[in-house]
Amino acid sequence: MLHKAGAGHTGGPLGMMEIITALYFSAMSHDPKNPTDPDRDRFILANGHTCPALYVALCRAGYFPKEELQHLRQLGSPLQGHPKLNVKWGIEMSTGSLGQGMSVANGIAFAARLDKKDYTVYSFHSDGEAQEGMLWEAALTAGHHRLDNRIGFLDFNGIQIDGFNKDIKDVSPLADKFEAFRWAVRNIDGNNMAEVLDAIDWAKKTKGKPKMIIATTILGKGVSIFENKPKYHGVAPSDEELAIALKELGEGA
């Protein structure tokens, strides 16, 4: 679909598919037939540029027909280049400008507390996003208020638009930072499904604190020509690249 759109972010979504799959097809309580259920778990994609991963999961889960994926980034499509709030299609918030999603997720978590509801609010972040100051304002809020209905993921693929995170402005060590902000933290291999599921299980059981799962992932996972290449953070695949990718991923064109 990115190939058809002619623009978009290729690498990030491929690296986060295990986590998105684990959430939408195992961990989260949600019902595409009742998308406004006040008791549903929520997912906020703070690094909205990786939305193709979310759109694919929502489509497979049954929120909207498959052909809609072909309209990604096209005029009039609800599938905007960055997510636009559309609860009926499972998109819980407009995101894309980095750093804002964690505050939004906290707000939803505060509402759960006020309404005495036990749903979980998941948020998904990136290592590049950790360079935004607002993310840390929100991290402090969740830690201070012991928002234990909050589970965050931080996708650490080490790559941002202009290159490698360690060269541009190194956000490490992230675990120490979140622990200092009073979060419970676990480091995992985000491309290992067993580790992802185990970490979510741990996070649900851990009470009294917000939980951050720092997932080391490989940008462009599964396609040899994309893996760990900063170039593929923000471009769509060409005809040739698409053919290679589909072959390696075992999908028919």
Added chain:
Amino acid sequence: MAENIATREAYGRALESLGETHPNVVVLDADLSCSTKTAYFAKKFPERFFNMGVSEQDMMGTAAGLSLCGKIPFASSFAMFATGRAFEIVRNSIAYPHLNVKICATHAGLTVGEDGASHQALVDIAIMRALPGMTVIVPADATETRQVISAVAEYVGPVYVRLSRASTPVLFGEDYHFEIGKAQVLRKGKDLTLLSCGLMVGHCLQAAEILKTQGLDCAVINMATVKPLDEETLKQWAKTTGMVMTVEEHSIIGGLGSACAEVLAESALCPVHRYGVKDQFGQSGKASDLLKHYKLMPEDIAAEAKRFCSGD
């Protein structure tokens, strides 16, 4: 002599009452609750009050999240930080998804006073009204503020309410009726329309008295809702008086004056003169001294109106 009450004080008390009748109202502040007067609500409804600390961006994002779950968040800080520091969050996390968040900012304009230019929001109306779907309201006194707060709690969608630190005269009695998007004609006249919002409404009423003694019969309109602008009333009085002068405690770039000038220029109805703070920053001083220095007192407005009408 009319009683003096700051619009921020009226806001705080109105929120306190709203808490009783609206269980979904929640209030957020960024460590300024004693100044913005949200502390009254906080004391009465501590479980529905969120002190976000000195984190205006986080406050706006959190308010957005609360609104997604059906809460009616009122988020307060000084106008400088609510609209300046947090602008992009207001734009992308509140205005773009058209969430039901009420941004009620105090200490707007020059009348912040002694804190000086760093804290004097003079372009907040300009930047808030440029956002699609954002309603912008500037109440003129304590009575109107109370009615504005009730009205915006019922209205669904993002709203920016601009409030003041300074104690100012109560202009309106309980028979006053505020409605979102409707201008109030406070005084009729045939020579010039003085069109204003916020603290300058009272000054315009006084200016009209001064001008009357000089032979100029002025209409005075309170355009409390800057967006959506009551174009019908504006055009009607532009036709009636043939001249419009806008007066605001805000930069003449982008505020109420610009909003009115846009409409009047497109309809080519009459000459319009924007009066307010010129393209400059403020400075420290007592609120009353600042209003004199920047020529926003009734006599200054009257003198300017006289010049405008005589074609100088």
